[in-house]
Amino acid sequence: MALEKITQVTGRGVYVPGDDIDTDRIIPARFMKCVTFDGLGEFAFADARAAAAAEGTVHPLDDPRFVGASVLLSGSNFGCGSSREHAPQALYRFGIRAVLAESFAEIFFGNSTTLGMPCVVMRPEDLRALAGIIASDPAALLTIDLLESKVSIADMDFPAILPDHAKEALVTGRWDAIADLLEGVDAVRDRAAQLPYMAA
Amino acid sequence: MSKTLLDKVWEAHTVRTLPNGSTQLLIGTHLIHEVTSPQAFGMLRDLGLKVLFPSRTFATVDHIVPTDERDEPFSDSLADAMIKALRENCAQSGIKFFDLPSGQQGIVHIVGPEQGITQPGTTIACGDSHTSTHGAFGAIAFGIGTSQVRDVLATQTMAIRKPKVRRINVDGSLAPGVYSKDVILHIIRKLGVNGGLGFAYEYGGSTFDAFTQEERMTVCNMSIEGGARVGYVNPDETTFAYLKGRPYAPKGAQWEAAVARWKATASDPGAAYDEVISYKASEIAPTVTWGINPGQAIFIDEKVPRLSELPDKDRATAEEALVHMQLKAGEPIKGTKVDVAFLGSCTNGRLSDLTEVAKHIRGHKVRRGVKAIVVPGSQGVAALAERMGLAAIFQEAGFEWRGAGCSMCLGMNPDKLVGDQLCASSSNRNFKGRQGSPTGRTVLMSPLMVAAAAVTGEISDAREIFHVA
Numbered sequence: 266m267a268l269e270k271i272t273q274v275t276g277r278g279v280y281v282p283g284d285d286i287d288t289d290r291i292i293p294a295r296f297m298k299c300v301t302f303d304g305l306g307e308f309a310f311a312d313a314r315a316a317a318a319a320e321g322t323v324h325p326l327d328d329p330r331f332v333g334a335s336v337l338l339s340g341s342n343f344g345c346g347s348s349r350e351h352a353p354q355a356l357y358r359f360g361i362r363a364v365l366a367e368s369f370a371e372i373f374f375g376n377s378t379t380l381g382m383p384c385v386v387m388r389p390e391d392l393r394a395l396a397g398i399i400a401s402d403p404a405a406l407l408t409i410d411l412l413e414s415k416v417s418i419a420d421m422d423f424p425a426i427l428p429d430h431a432k433e434a435l436v437t438g439r440w441d442a443i444a445d446l447l448e449g450v451d452a453v454r455d456r457a458a459q460l461p462y463m464a465a
Numbered sequence: 466m467s468k469t470l471l472d473k474v475w476e477a478h479t480v481r482t483l484p485n486g487s488t489q490l491l492i493g494t495h496l497i498h499e500v501t502s503p504q505a506f507g508m509l510r511d512l513g514l515k516v517l518f519p520s521r522t523f524a525t526v527d528h529i530v531p532t533d534e535r536d537e538p539f540s541d542s543l544a545d546a547m548i549k550a551l552r553e554n555c556a557q558s559g560i561k562f563f564d565l566p567s568g569q570q571g572i573v574h575i576v577g578p579e580q581g582i583t584q585p586g587t588t589i590a591c592g593d594s595h596t597s598t599h600g601a602f603g604a605i606a607f608g609i610g611t612s613q614v615r616d617v618l619a620t621q622t623m624a625i626r627k628p629k630v631r632r633i634n635v636d637g638s639l640a641p642g643v644y645s646k647d648v649i650l651h652i653i654r655k656l657g658v659n660g661g662l663g664f665a666y667e668y669g670g671s672t673f674d675a676f677t678q679e680e681r682m683t684v685c686n687m688s689i690e691g692g693a694r695v696g697y698v699n700p701d702e703t704t705f706a707y708l709k710g711r712p713y714a715p716k717g718a719q720w721e722a723a724v725a726r727w728k729a730t731a732s733d734p735g736a737a738y739d740e741v742i743s744y745k746a747s748e749i750a751p752t753v754t755w756g757i758n759p760g761q762a763i764f765i766d767e768k769v770p771r772l773s774e775l776p777d778k779d780r781a782t783a784e785e786a787l788v789h790m791q792l793k794a795g796e797p798i799k800g801t802k803v804d805v806a807f808l809g810s811c812t813n814g815r816l817s818d819l820t821e822v823a824k825h826i827r828g829h830k831v832r833r834g835v836k837a838i839v840v841p842g843s844q845g846v847a848a849l850a851e852r853m854g855l856a857a858i859f860q861e862a863g864f865e866w867r868g869a870g871c872s873m874c875l876g877m878n879p880d881k882l883v884g885d886q887l888c889a890s891s892s893n894r895n896f897k898g899r900q901g902s903p904t905g906r907t908v909l910m911s912p913l914m915v916a917a918a919a920v921t922g923e924i925s926d927a928r929e930i931f932h933v934a
Contacts, residue, residue, distance in 0.1 A: 430485045
């Protein structure tokens with residue numbers, strides 16, 4: 266399975282502020298009553314967007330200035346809670362191609378990497394600076410360079426870190442592990458045969 | 466060299482190192498349910514792959530099942546399609562399915578241990594973040610996403626990095642009316658909801674030694690709420706006694722051999738940990754959440770924190786939490802009006818949870834205007850509780866006695882909060898919208914504290930209401 270080598274993501278940004286944004290927030294459970302991931306995109310942050318509308322404000326994802334943005338910026342521990350892959354699937358289908366945050370919950374991080382959607386760690390002050398630039402110039406293009414570990418916007422560069430294993434997987438086009446795992450199936454059978462509980 | 470249980474289990478299950486440096490880790494036991502598996506079976510079909518070890522995957526249905534009206538077809542056609550998809554996928558692949566009519570259906574994290582499928586020294590994965598529950602048996606158990614469910618179905622392995630290990634000691638006796646739920650809420654409050662990122666939590670100390678297997682499950686269950694994907698307790702005689710005689714536990718001569726192996730998987734004395742943290746059981750009181758994540762918790766007799774009392778980084782979330790919860794900073798949480806009381810979930814839906822509450826609620830009645838429901842974690846728990854007369858005690862007190870499932874923990878079935886109802890809940894997450902209403906409010910607490918809220922109609926100290934001493 267040849268996958269695209271993901272070395273750069275370029276797009277406009279949208280900032281969804283907040284720490285500990287959980288996967289129930291990203292995709293409320295009632296939208297998981299489905300047997301495929303198709304159609305989840307429109308429900309990304311559904312309740313938060315509806316709540317904003319009800320208060321007479323606008324959620325960043327609905328703000329006309331940020332329509333079409335493909336890089337999501339947020340706070341720390343993004344994607345905590347439920348293991349639901351529906352969350353990164355919803356973001357991806359909404360049009361998001363990379364997430365920049367102070368830190369990520371592990372299961373969300375792994376699920377996103379497997380979709381080819383990099384989750385890149387940045388310092389909080391740099392995230393705030395980026396958010397400021399986006400707010401004043403929503404058309405500004407961000408470029409995430411995974412090889413160079415930086416995010417560029419206008420004439421500025423910010424450090425942006427992807428853990429080595431995820432970087433390696435993305436830039437070599439092996440971000441979906443299934444092909445590598447299948448190559449090891451003979452070794453899997455050998456290993457399983459050595460474990461009494463699997464042989465039983 | 467001294468090793469942790471995690472080291473030993475990792476070594477025994479490592480197939481190879483993948484090109485990106487991750488481990489291809491053998492997953493000995495795979496548990497699936499209706500919400501996160503259908504897409505994985507679809508991916509398998511698209512790739513022309515089959516299930517590699519069908520005998521090592523076990524299925525049940527829990528998230529979407531109604532707890533009142535159990536006959537199929539379900540009135541919710543989407544839920545009905547999900548149970549049928551799971552049934553068909555299991556039949557086609559030869560996977561054991563603890564289906565609704567089996568008498569063995571229930572929440573996946575309650576069914577696994579109850580059947581003796583969950584065993585020490587094993588690796589377990591399930592498309593559900595509360596898979597950490599199984600760590601109570603000295604298993605290394607991971608919550609995974611749907612693509613990884615596909616990976617495990619197709620290869621019985623997944624790609625993963627080895628976590629660091631933080632040893633968390635709790636020593637001493639818990640005071641009456643303080644439970645394992647309070648222990649884990651306290652740990653999360655202290656270490657934060659992201660404190661466990663990159664770590665597995667190994668729980669130990671004399672408090673854990675004295676815990677029953679079910680109490681250990683409650684703690685391990687919520688490891689993920691502290692950011693730790695894996696949490697475990699070293700297996701001991703309590704673990705072995707729990708497992709003995711269960712349907713999938715080893716039998717006869719194999720039992721002795723298994724116990725010997727299981728004992729050897731426990732962390733060695735002197736094993737090196739990346740971090741060690743210790744708490745005293747005596748410092749823990751009944752704990753309730755006031756906010757929108759499980760780390761936003763206080764003791765029942767404390768006041769909702771003022772923003773000025775919190776570290777800078779926690780203030781924005783706290784402010785959002787106070788607005789959502791309609792709580793006032795600086796005011797006691799005790800006395801807050803409760804609309805719904807939910808007793809159940811993979812955290813606290815086991816027999817011992819129901820037994821403990823039933824012991825105290827005789828002679829009490831659910832307050833008028835409060836909707837109180839008991840949802841046993843499995844059909845097995847329900848049957849035992851009915852036989853022991855617990856169901857009758859709950860019904861007599863005014864609780865609704867329901868069928869087994871996840872129910873109001875996440876509101877994927879008809880059990881949901883309405884509007885901004887406030888729910889005293891024995892579940893594990895108080896995220897905004899978690900219980901099925903975007904404006905619904907959740908206060909997490911132990912089962913007995915839920916019962917106290919049910920009978921008083923407000924958040925109460927169960928020790929006072931039930932004269933626990």
